[in-house]
Amino acid sequence: MNSAVERVHISHVEMKEIVKTFPGVMACNHIDFDIRSGEVHSLLGENGAGKSTLMKMLYGMLRPDGGEILLDGRRAVFHSPADAISAGIGMIHQHFMLVPTMTVAQNVALGQPSSRGFMLDLDVVSDKIRKLSAEYGLRVNPDDLVSYLSVGEQQRVEIIKALYLGASIIILDEPTAVLTPQEVDDLFVVLRNLVAEGHGLVFISHKLHEVTTLSTRVSVLRDGHFMGTRDASCLDRDELVRMMVGRELKEITPRGYSGGAERLKVRDLHVQGDRGTEVVCGVTIDLHAGEILGIAGVAGNGQRELAEALIGVRVPTSGTILLEDADITTAKLNNRINAGMAMIPEERMQDGAIKDFSVQENVFLHDHSDPEFSAGIFLRFKKMEAHARRLIQDFKVKTPNLDTPIRNLSGGNIQKVIMARELSRKPSVLIASQPTRGVDIGASEYIRERLLLQRDNGTAVLLISEDLDELFSLSDRIAVMYEGRIMGLFNREDTDVQTLGFLMAGLDPKGESLVGPGCE
Amino acid sequence: MKEKRQKPQDPNQLLSRDSWFELGLRTLFPFLGVLVALLVSAVVLLFLRVNPLAAYAAMFRGAFGSMSGWYQTFVKATPLLLVGLGICIAFKASVINIGGEGQIIMGALAGTAVALRFPDAPAFMLVTTCLLAGFLAGAFWGFIPGYLKARFKVNEILSTIMMNHIALQFMNYLLSGPMMDPEARSAGTFLAQTARLPAGSWLTRIVPQTLMHSGVYIALTLAILVYVFLWRTTIGFRIRAVGLNPQASLYSAINVPVNQALSMTLAGGLAGLAGIIEVLGVHRRIIEGFTGGYGFTGIVAALLGSLHPIGLIPASILFGGLLVGANTMQRAMQVPAALIQAILGLVVLFVSGSTLGIQQIIKKRRISVTAAIKEDQS
Numbered sequence: 001m002n003s004a005v006e007r008v009h010i011s012h013v014e015m016k017e018i019v020k021t022f023p024g025v026m027a028c029n030h031i032d033f034d035i036r037s038g039e040v041h042s043l044l045g046e047n048g049a050g051k052s053t054l055m056k057m058l059y060g061m062l063r064p065d066g067g068e069i070l071l072d073g074r075r076a077v078f079h080s081p082a083d084a085i086s087a088g089i090g091m092i093h094q095h096f097m098l099v100p101t102m103t104v105a106q107n108v109a110l111g112q113p114s115s116r117g118f119m120l121d122l123d124v125v126s127d128k129i130r131k132l133s134a135e136y137g138l139r140v141n142p143d144d145l146v147s148y149l150s151v152g153e154q155q156r157v158e159i160i161k162a163l164y165l166g167a168s169i170i171i172l173d174e175p176t177a178v179l180t181p182q183e184v185d186d187l188f189v190v191l192r193n194l195v196a197e198g199h200g201l202v203f204i205s206h207k208l209h210e211v212t213t214l215s216t217r218v219s220v221l222r223d224g225h226f227m228g229t230r231d232a233s234c235l236d237r238d239e240l241v242r243m244m245v246g247r248e249l250k251e252i253t254p255r256g257y258s259g260g261a262e263r264l265k266v267r268d269l270h271v272q273g274d275r276g277t278e279v280v281c282g283v284t285i286d287l288h289a290g291e292i293l294g295i296a297g298v299a300g301n302g303q304r305e306l307a308e309a310l311i312g313v314r315v316p317t318s319g320t321i322l323l324e325d326a327d328i329t330t331a332k333l334n335n336r337i338n339a340g341m342a343m344i345p346e347e348r349m350q351d352g353a354i355k356d357f358s359v360q361e362n363v364f365l366h367d368h369s370d371p372e373f374s375a376g377i378f379l380r381f382k383k384m385e386a387h388a389r390r391l392i393q394d395f396k397v398k399t400p401n402l403d404t405p406i407r408n409l410s411g412g413n414i415q416k417v418i419m420a421r422e423l424s425r426k427p428s429v430l431i432a433s434q435p436t437r438g439v440d441i442g443a444s445e446y447i448r449e450r451l452l453l454q455r456d457n458g459t460a461v462l463l464i465s466e467d468l469d470e471l472f473s474l475s476d477r478i479a480v481m482y483e484g485r486i487m488g489l490f491n492r493e494d495t496d497v498q499t500l501g502f503l504m505a506g507l508d509p510k511g512e513s514l515v516g517p518g519c520e
Numbered sequence: 521m522k523e524k525r526q527k528p529q530d531p532n533q534l535l536s537r538d539s540w541f542e543l544g545l546r547t548l549f550p551f552l553g554v555l556v557a558l559l560v561s562a563v564v565l566l567f568l569r570v571n572p573l574a575a576y577a578a579m580f581r582g583a584f585g586s587m588s589g590w591y592q593t594f595v596k597a598t599p600l601l602l603v604g605l606g607i608c609i610a611f612k613a614s615v616i617n618i619g620g621e622g623q624i625i626m627g628a629l630a631g632t633a634v635a636l637r638f639p640d641a642p643a644f645m646l647v648t649t650c651l652l653a654g655f656l657a658g659a660f661w662g663f664i665p666g667y668l669k670a671r672f673k674v675n676e677i678l679s680t681i682m683m684n685h686i687a688l689q690f691m692n693y694l695l696s697g698p699m700m701d702p703e704a705r706s707a708g709t710f711l712a713q714t715a716r717l718p719a720g721s722w723l724t725r726i727v728p729q730t731l732m733h734s735g736v737y738i739a740l741t742l743a744i745l746v747y748v749f750l751w752r753t754t755i756g757f758r759i760r761a762v763g764l765n766p767q768a769s770l771y772s773a774i775n776v777p778v779n780q781a782l783s784m785t786l787a788g789g790l791a792g793l794a795g796i797i798e799v800l801g802v803h804r805r806i807i808e809g810f811t812g813g814y815g816f817t818g819i820v821a822a823l824l825g826s827l828h829p830i831g832l833i834p835a836s837i838l839f840g841g842l843l844v845g846a847n848t849m850q851r852a853m854q855v856p857a858a859l860i861q862a863i864l865g866l867v868v869l870f871v872s873g874s875t876l877g878i879q880q881i882i883k884k885r886r887i888s889v890t891a892a893i894k895e896d897q898s
Contacts, residue, residue, distance in 0.1 A: 313770055334773035345771055354765040365761060365772035369754045377753040 008088030010071050010168045011037045013058070013200070019066035020053055027053040029224040030067070035169055035200045039216035040191065042203040044244055046298070046466060048437075049221040051204050055171045058202075059091040060084035090167025092158045094174050100147035105129060107146055108161050125164075132163050136193045151275075152183035159190065170194065171202040176210055177300055178275075188214060206244075206298050208237055208505040220244055241501040245468055260289030262324075263460035264310070264429050269319035271302070271309045278317070279305045281484035287429065292451065292461040294475030294492075296468060296500050302484035303464045304346055307433045310462070311343040312336045323429065337366060342427035344418055346434045346464070348411065352418040355407035359399050360388040362406050363421050391420040396446065412443025419447060423454060430454060433464045448474055468497050482506050545878050547831070550824040553874035554838070557866040564859065575853045582848020583841035589848075591732040595802060596812075597840030599624070601739040602794035603818025604825060604832045605746045606662075606787030611827050612750060613783035614763040619665060619680030620791045620815025622687030623658040627792020628799045629691060630657030632699070632714055632806050639718035646720045650796055651738075658792015659785045661687060666784025670777030676784065684815070695808065713807040723801040733801030740833070742790070747829040759783050791815060817843070820868045823875060842867065 013035045020028040028050045035041045043051045056062040058069065060078030069076050071087060078084045081091070098107050105126045114121045126142035133140045138156045146154060155175060162170050172191075176184045191201060191214065205211050211218055212235055220227040220243040227243040230236070264287035273279035279302040287293050297303055308314035310321060312333040321329045323339055331339075345351035353362050364384055367373060373384050388402050395416045399409055406414055415435065422430065432451060436444035451474055455461050465471050471478050472492060479489040480503040487503040502508070562572035583593050603620045610617040631654035638646060665683055668674035694700075695712040704711040723733040750756035761769045762779040769776055794814060803810055817839060825835030846860040 311771075332773070333770075337773055343771065347767075350765075350767050351771045352768060354761055354768050356764045357761065361757070361761075364757070365768065365774070368757050374754050377755055379752055379754060379757065381752075 006166055007163075008086070008166045008168050009037075010088045010200070012070075012072055013089070013169055014070040015054070015058060015067065016070065017067035018054060018057060018064050018069075020050075020057060020062060020064050026224050028057075028064070029226075031221065031224075031226045033219060033226070035202055037168060037198050037200045038195055040195055040201045040203050040214050042205060042211040042215040042218045043221060044206060044208075044211055044218055044240060045221035046206060046244060048223075048466075049244075050224040051221055052173060054221070055091065055173060055202060055204065058084065059089060059171060085165050085167070088166060088168040089171070090162030090165060090169070091171040092155065092162060092173065092175055094177060096154050096158055098146045098154055098157060100145075102146060103142065104140055104144050104146060104149075104157050104160070105142035107157060108142070108164050112165075128164060129160055132160055136163070136190060136197065138190055150183075151178050152186060155179070155183075155187065156190065159194075167199070169200045169202070171204070173204050174206075175203070176205060176207065184210070206505065208240060208502075208507055211240075212237065237507070238498075241498060241505065245497050245501040260291065260458065260460075263287050263289050264462070265320075265322040265325075266310070267320045267322070269306070269309060269321065270317045271305045271314060272317055273302075273305050279484050280309065280316075282319070283481075283484075283486055285479060285486065285489070287460045287462055289428070289460050290455055290458045291476040292455050292463050292474050294471035294478040295462065295464045295481055296471050296478055296504060297464075297466070297481035298504055299466055301481050303481050304433065306481070307343070307346065307431050307462075307464055310431055311341060337425070340425075340428035342422040342425055342430050344415075344422055344430070344432040344435050346437075348415055348418065348438075349407075353406050353414055356405055358403045359392065359397070359406050359409070359417055360384060360402040362417055363388045363391060363424075365421065367421075367425070387424075391424055392417075395420040395450070410440065410443075412439040412447075415439050415447060416443060419450060423450065427459060429460045429462070431462045431464070434466065435463070436465075436467065436470060468500060471500075472497070480504055542882055545881060546826045549874040549878045550826065550835070550871045551838075553870035553872075554824070554842075554867055557863070557870040560866055560870075561859075561863040564862065565855070568855070568859070570853050570855055575849050575855060578852040579842075579845030579849040581845075582852075583845035588730060589844060591727055591730040592844045593837060593840040594736050595731045595733070595840070596843045597836040598733075598735050598739045598801070599794040599798050599812075599814040600818050600821045600836035600839050601743060601832055602797065603791045603814055604822035604836055605739075605742055605829055606790035607819050607822035608825075608827050608829055608832060609746060609750065609759065609790070610783045610787040611822065612756075612763045613759045613780050614766075615666070615669065615780050615784050615787075616677050617662065617680055617784060617787045617791075618677055618816075618819070619662060619683045619788065620794075620818050621811050621813070622680070622684035622815070623661045623788040623791035624795035624798070624811045624815050625687040625691050626661040626795070627654035627658035627789075628795035628806055628810065629694065629699075630654055630792070631796030632717065632799055635717045635721035635800075636699075636715060639720070641720060643720040646718070647723065647800065650721050650800060651793060654796025655789045655793045658795065659789035661792065662788015663781065663785040666781035666788075669784070670781040691806070692808075695806065699806075701805070711807075714805045716805045717800065721800055722804055723797065725801075731802050733797075735797035735801040738793075738797060742793075743829045743833055746790075750829065755779075755782070791818070794818075812843075817864070820871060824871050826875075 015031065015033040018028050018031045018033070031050065031054055033054060043054070045051050053062065057064045060081045060083050069078070076087055078087070099110065105122050108129060109122060109125045115124055129140060129142040132138065138160055140153070140156050140160050146157065149157065159170070175187060179187060194201060203211070203214060215232050217229055217231055218235065218240065219229040220240060222244060230240070266283060266285045269280055269283045270278055271280035283306060285293065295303055305314060309316045312331060316329060319329070320327060323336070323341065326339070328336055328339065349355055354365065364373060368379060373380050373387065385402060392399065392402065397413050397416045397420065399413060406417060409417070419435070435447050435451065439447065448470065451461060451463065463471065463474060475492050477489060477491055478495060478500065480487040480500055482503060483506065558576060565572040565575055581589070583589050603624070607617055607620070631650040634650050634653045635646060661683060665674070665676045665679035668679055669676045692712070695714065699714045701711065701713050701715045703715065704713065723735050725731070725733050750760060758774050758779050759782070761774055762776050766776045795811070798810060799806055821836045821839045822832060824839065825832035842864060846863065849855055850860055
């Protein structure tokens, strides 16, 4: 028995007419994609464009509803990642699948049959790792404990693991999202070595400059549709951005926006993320009464942490937040709510609602101790019920009754309940994070209407969204966030999708790098 | 591609049927667990050449076959119910309290100290003060691991187990030292027990010639109060919110650590109350081993009662019955005492196993029902 799997040689993987539907969404709508050995084929697209879904089907994590996968012309069906792995396909996930308390060699050997039957063969595994490491310039020591490794090093362990399992085609799901710029350079060296050795790489990203420096070919997905493939020799960044964000803009009807009183003043805010690195780097914004300020940006550029710092569930490392000239930088969440702040959190089911609580209980997550709804420690159910019923009707929430556990409602209706709860306090500042993500069209429309209504009633609204259409149709001003910084702030009328798209991809819209090298 | 063959049913109807189904499952399954445990134990009994049917008959007769059996069952059910109520509150905040034994001990010690210190106080005042002292001491013993969890994220399972050992050794020290019965000392027997408590501190025996005492009423009243507390008060609301989703609670400005510590404190208080009630009602002094494992058995009773204060009432009666019946079985059938422990252990195993089974079934059903409702909404 051989402990390390010999490399499985595949020279051409094709995905044809791939269809995948999830309840309510067509994640992949007849997509064609192929990858050859010795090339980097990048998949470009906004969040939710279907990149990850497509690749999960290639890796056997999801099964396509239609279409076929061909390996060197032969049809293949993957029931699980194990099938894909034995066919020579590997995947490096965004979140690493490593056991931190084990060494590199133990992690690689995990789940693999030993060459010595019941006895461990870690020395054999280690030798193989050293060999692979030297061959591809991965600089991985098999005896290191994974918990002591940096993020970049852990990623290289994942690559070793894929190679050890004999992968010929390797899918990298946004591999640079978690890396520092220096680590990105190191990774690219490794990836080039892999290509030189005849591996085929699928590189998922939405950072344009990375894609253009690395790729042999680039394919663009948008809203589950295949938008086209371009050769590296003829890359037009302008065109790629258009393919990515695409749609021509609906005509904008200017609204009478005359910046109201300043409500929220954020000055040079720095916030750390979960990994302890700085993810919001000196953000300064002003939010006025009666405006919607949109924050555009690809997920993971610090928007989430910014919102959390503003509402008070994450402590900023420095900078100040002023609410109507009162310093609330370190104020407790409860005090912020009482001072008029409200939030629609990004993770609806995790942060916004308690799924096993009833609709009514979810309405009262914060207000249950309000004197209107409780006498001493006792809840006043009659008042609570009347209030909840009013909100449900007002926001047109479809629910069998108030006692229905909220998990039984659709995403859109859950979001409406959350919104009803937050707006019922008549907030002076509302922070809405991705309020329509994963929400069906009807509910999305309604939620947008309510946001506009709130704006017209004088609330200062901060709208964080990845949906440019939504930002354009709702915002008075739009700021773009990229890698923790505000890249630009525009009046809606003075900007366009193109400009924002460039800023979101980390590019200067006025720079001369609009046309890639190699194009005449 | 799945085709819709039938018209979706009225989701309202589906839903209510669903919740009835769930309720039925939750109530029935634990008892099924008891049944399976008895079946497995039957095999063990057969190995010992004991007729399992006769053994179980003896068990049932002992627990429920006579009025005195019933009274004994109620006496055993009382501490189980009190401890279980505490477990229930802690569980709602998703805190697991394994410290019942220690809290029982601390409650009993504090109440006993009060009773021995003020032997001549008026009866009503003395009983009330003893009960209060028992509650507070147990609450304090629950507060410590609760605070450690809230402040330093110390795992409450480990800390409560350690608190049990501390309480036990503290009691052993007191019983063989400062609190030892002076009579035992002068008689030279040196029994590890306290002096007999003054009559003014005793809980009334409500049925003469039995151990049945008024603590039963206290336990039943508290079961209702705990129900009201959890579902009708703001504090109960917050405790449940914290237990179901700490993340969302945080976003709604509910203080997660404080509520977790509070639930642990209340759990400790109820166990402490169980301890002092057991002393004032049954033994009327602290004797070695008076806790009878109620701190642990109470956890299982709580699981059997689906972690619901009202469901706990029949569950603790059943468990009380098992304890009483096991004694009868031991005497009547010459079954070794260790086997009784094994049978109770099996009951624990299967009851907790059955809750997992329920979750599986409910999950499956929920998916289909939810799908039907969502279809209807869109």
